[in-house]
Amino acid sequence: MAVSEMLKLRVISHKSVKDEIVDSLLRMGIVEFVDLPSVLSEKIQDLSLYREGDGKAISEVETFLNDLRLAIDFLESANENKRGLIDSLLGERICVSRVELEEKVKRVSYKNIVEEIRSIERKLADLKIRKAQLLSDRDLLESWKELDIPLEFFEEGTLKTAGLIGSLKLEEFERFSKDLGENLSLWQMFPLPSSPGERAFALVYLKEEAEKLQAILRGYGFNAFTVPKRKGTPKEAIKDIEEDILELERERESILARLKEYLVFLNDMKIIYDYISIALAKQKATSNFLATSKAFMFEGWVRKKDREKVEGLFSRYEGLIAYSFEEPSFQDDVPVVVENHPVIRPFEVLTSLYGLPLYGKDIDPTPYLAPFFFVFFGMCLSDAGYGLVMTLLITWFLLKYGVRMSFSVKRFLSLLLLGSISTIIFGALQGTWFDGLFDQVSWLKPLGSVLNKVKLIDPLEDPMRFLGISLALGIIHIFLGVVLKAYVNIKQGNLKDAIYDQIGWLWFLSSLLFFGGVNAGWIYISLYRFSQVMVLLSAVFLILTQGRGEKNPLKRVVKGVLSLYGVTGYLSDVLSYSRILALSLGSAVIAMIVNMLAKMVSNVPIVGIIVALVILIVGHSLSLLVNALGAFVHSTRLQYVEFFSKFYSGGGKAFEPFAIKTRFTDIVD
Amino acid sequence: MELSTAIAICGAALAAGLAGCGSSLGVGIAGEAGAGVLTEDPKKFGLVLLLQALPGTQGIYGLLAGFLIMNKIGLLGGQLVSLTIQQGLAIAFAALPVGIVGLVSGIAQGKTSAASIQLIAKRPEEAGKAVILPAMVETYAVLGLLMTVLLLNGIKI
Numbered sequence A: 001m002a003v004s005e006m007l008k009l010r011v012i013s014h015k016s017v018k019d020e021i022v023d024s025l026l027r028m029g030i031v032e033f034v035d036l037p038s039v040l041s042e043k044i045q046d047l048s049l050y051r052e053g054d055g056k057a058i059s060e061v062e063t064f065l066n067d068l069r070l071a072i073d074f075l076e077s078a079n080e081n082k083r084g085l086i087d088s089l090l091g092e093r094i095c096v097s098r099v100e101l102e103e104k105v106k107r108v109s110y111k112n113i114v115e116e117i118r119s120i121e122r123k124l125a126d127l128k129i130r131k132a133q134l135l136s137d138r139d140l141l142e143s144w145k146e147l148d149i150p151l152e153f154f155e156e157g158t159l160k161t162a163g164l165i166g167s168l169k170l171e172e173f174e175r176f177s178k179d180l181g182e183n184l185s186l187w188q189m190f191p192l193p194s195s196p197g198e199r200a201f202a203l204v205y206l207k208e209e210a211e212k213l214q215a216i217l218r219g220y221g222f223n224a225f226t227v228p229k230r231k232g233t234p235k236e237a238i239k240d241i242e243e244d245i246l247e248l249e250r251e252r253e254s255i256l257a258r259l260k261e262y263l264v265f266l267n268d269m270k271i272i273y274d275y276i277s278i279a280l281a282k283q284k285a286t287s288n289f290l291a292t293s294k295a296f297m298f299e300g301w302v303r304k305k306d307r308e309k310v311e312g313l314f315s316r317y318e319g320l321i322a323y324s325f326e327e328p329s330f331q332d333d334v335p336v337v338v339e340n341h342p343v344i345r346p347f348e349v350l351t352s353l354y355g356l357p358l359y360g361k362d363i364d365p366t367p368y369l370a371p372f373f374f375v376f377f378g379m380c381l382s383d384a385g386y387g388l389v390m391t392l393l394i395t396w397f398l399l400k401y402g403v404r405m406s407f408s409v410k411r412f413l414s415l416l417l418l419g420s421i422s423t424i425i426f427g428a429l430q431g432t433w434f435d436g437l438f439d440q441v442s443w444l445k446p447l448g449s450v451l452n453k454v455k456l457i458d459p460l461e462d463p464m465r466f467l468g469i470s471l472a473l474g475i476i477h478i479f480l481g482v483v484l485k486a487y488v489n490i491k492q493g494n495l496k497d498a499i500y501d502q503i504g505w506l507w508f509l510s511s512l513l514f515f516g517g518v519n520a521g522w523i524y525i526s527l528y529r530f531s532q533v534m535v536l537l538s539a540v541f542l543i544l545t546q547g548r549g550e551k552n553p554l555k556r557v558v559k560g561v562l563s564l565y566g567v568t569g570y571l572s573d574v575l576s577y578s579r580i581l582a583l584s585l586g587s588a589v590i591a592m593i594v595n596m597l598a599k600m601v602s603n604v605p606i607v608g609i610i611v612a613l614v615i616l617i618v619g620h621s622l623s624l625l626v627n628a629l630g631a632f633v634h635s636t637r638l639q640y641v642e643f644f645s646k647f648y649s650g651g652g653k654a655f656e657p658f659a660i661k662t663r664f665t666d667i668v669d
Numbered sequence B: 001m002e003l004s005t006a007i008a009i010c011g012a013a014l015a016a017g018l019a020g021c022g023s024s025l026g027v028g029i030a031g032e033a034g035a036g037v038l039t040e041d042p043k044k045f046g047l048v049l050l051l052q053a054l055p056g057t058q059g060i061y062g063l064l065a066g067f068l069i070m071n072k073i074g075l076l077g078g079q080l081v082s083l084t085i086q087q088g089l090a091i092a093f094a095a096l097p098v099g100i101v102g103l104v105s106g107i108a109q110g111k112t113s114a115a116s117i118q119l120i121a122k123r124p125e126e127a128g129k130a131v132i133l134p135a136m137v138e139t140y141a142v143l144g145l146l147m148t149v150l151l152l153n154g155i156k157i
Helices: A015-029 A054-077 A084-088 A099-107 A108-141 A152-156 A171-185 A207-218 A234-286 A302-318 A345-354 A366-381 A384-404 A408-432 A442-454 A463-491 A495-520 A525-545 A555-577 A579-602 A606-646 B003-040 B042-072 B085-093 B095-120 B126-156
Strands: A006-014 A031-033 A094-097 A163-168 A188-193 A198-206 A295-303 A321-326 A665-668
Touching: A006 A302, A015 A084, A015 A234, A015 A295, A054 A108, A054 A234, A084 A108, A084 B126, A094 A099, A094 A442, A108 A152, A108 A234, A152 A163, A163 A171, A163 A207, A163 A366, A163 A525, A163 A665, A171 A188, A171 A198, A171 A207, A188 A295, A188 A665, A198 A207, A198 A302, A234 A665, A295 A302, A345 A366, A345 A408, A345 A606, A366 A384, A366 A408, A366 A463, A366 A579, A366 A606, A384 A408, A384 A606, A408 A442, A463 A495, A463 A579, A463 A606, A463 B126, A495 A525, A495 A555, A495 B042, A555 A606, A579 A606, A579 B042, A579 B126, A606 B042, A606 B126, B003 B042, B003 B085, B003 B095, B042 B095, B085 B095, B085 B126, B095 B126
Parallel strands: A094 A665
Antiparallel strands: A006 A295, A006 A321, A031 A295, A163 A198, A188 A198
8 A cells, every 4th residue: 555665685696697597587577677887886896897788789689679670560561361459459469488489589590581571671662662753754744645756855856956845934935935936947846734824845946056045945934844764755655654563563562472471470570579679688687787707796676575585586596695685775766666455556547647656755645546536537427327338348348358458558447447437326326327318218217217316416407516515525635635745744754844834734724614614604603703713823823834944033924924825726726626517517418419419310200210329329429438538637637736736746766677578479487 | 589599599609619619729730730740650649639639628618508508598499488688698698708718728728739749759658648738728618618507507597
């Protein structure tokens, strides 16, 4: 139910057992290595210790691993028997035993395969570019179809004549042709189709007059086209290009066929990928070890409860190993892991989303936020029908795919599952089952009336009371936050802060509430005087204590008085909980709209019922998605902004033990 | 139909129309940013879509408020309730918070969503935080809706 206690492990041992020890630690997955050079003092560095790692070797392996990864991805995309959506989301895991793994790695010459696949990938990309070029050439020539001049003419011309193709702005064209007539002795123009506002043409002219022509062209915004390097008239060239495209297609097919031959290696490549990445992780971890010629040393973090396991491992190497466990010191950057009861564990999602607790400074907020998130989510979504659907779907999904899911996905789904159970409870209390769908369909009415028996409050009919409940929950939530801060302060020995800040504020806020309650007539009016005195006393208490950092007594009082302004912060925090009412109303009314639309069409004979069913299913699915998202986001926000701000800082570093992490495979012993 | 009913209908139209504008602008802004990120990494589609959808809630709130008004004045089947001019005006005014706040916050939330999409493009592991930031903007749309609902609830017919 809290942040796990950590111990610092320091080990010095003989090199002969290094591999064995590292392997065992990898398999146990309970130690996080510390980057040693950063923690060693200069004194120790004098003792001819050196870092073991070979940076170059590591980066070479990393490059290869990256290539392998790209090859796998590429091969995967060529895989015809596509995997389903769920499979590709969760990733199919390959089960492989340790012995099998070692053998595979020896047998397959994966390096060549990767090279080959990468080269196929490059070839395909090249083909794609060539094809695009051909297609654009063809489109260009298509517009010159009527031109009966071979293309090579525009390249070199004849003995006396030459040609060019290009376009001009429409408004310049007339002036241009006049210019031509006045300056050139012999020329012919062939109009070509062009984009609107332009005039495209082919022009044949005398070679001896080329310079004159250039001079004229310079005076206009002439845009010369690049003529594709082909033989024959445009019509013939198009035929040529089409043959080339077919040729490219054939080439592509054959390359793809060759790629498919590699599909049989896909599984092996995945296995090898994981094998190499484990080896790489090992190398990286040990590269931070320090060593002499005979011995090596490392430091790491272990959970206190795992201490015995580590000692058990080390006892096998008696005489070759020296180690110690130490409590973390004040300036250590201790990695954090939180542990909670299985029922509360899903709520850790929210804690780690915000940032884990700082070791030794924060408490684990998970158990405290859990009940509130549970209630808020249910109240926001507040439709028992939706809750039921979600519960069934998530349960089915967890049962079917749970084994293959990663820990974090499973934890998140469990959180949603708890949320949907809460939705059933609070939906039933508010009497919404698909928003009264059961009351509207005649043969479901009896069911509806049974379900309505547990109904306590309808936010649509009595929004003010529901608002009151929401705000009251908010007040409890915020008070708990302040109490927790007091607890943290007391635990850290800041008793004074706890009394002056938290208890003082709690006193003041509850006096204000009490006073308000008496004024509103909820509490005996005879206590009016008493409540007034309480408010005054607590306000004076705050005025006297809040400025205690100041030396100057006048400043102290001023700061104390100003601190009372903090009450507006609490007020806006409490009002923020009104969103529970708004979201609850939102989901109810959207469901109502869906039902009403369905009802409108259901009167049409025969087709009506079918269309109504479609509207109901699609509409309620959408409404469920939108409202569940809203309920989740806003219940989370209430924890982060209103609750955490009172006592929690977060920003702890997650504990990441050195362990086997695989992408594609599960390694079994 | 009386003038008062028409005024109330104007309120419903403003609520749904203004908030809908806000959402469509916001979702559009976020979508533009999302498309950019997807050209680099199509696998992020799910997350990007989620972030793009966040400024969409204002439109829903507007629709919801419009619907409540229609329900209140009996426009949804049943008899039209006869209103005084004052009541009609009151209903139209009550529709304004959700409409105006929806318009402005929808755009603002769209910008925040777009920024959050950039965030997950660089650091996909921070998706949780990226979702919370646009939700901070949405608070005010929720409050606008709440005000509209409470006001409508307070208008006795």
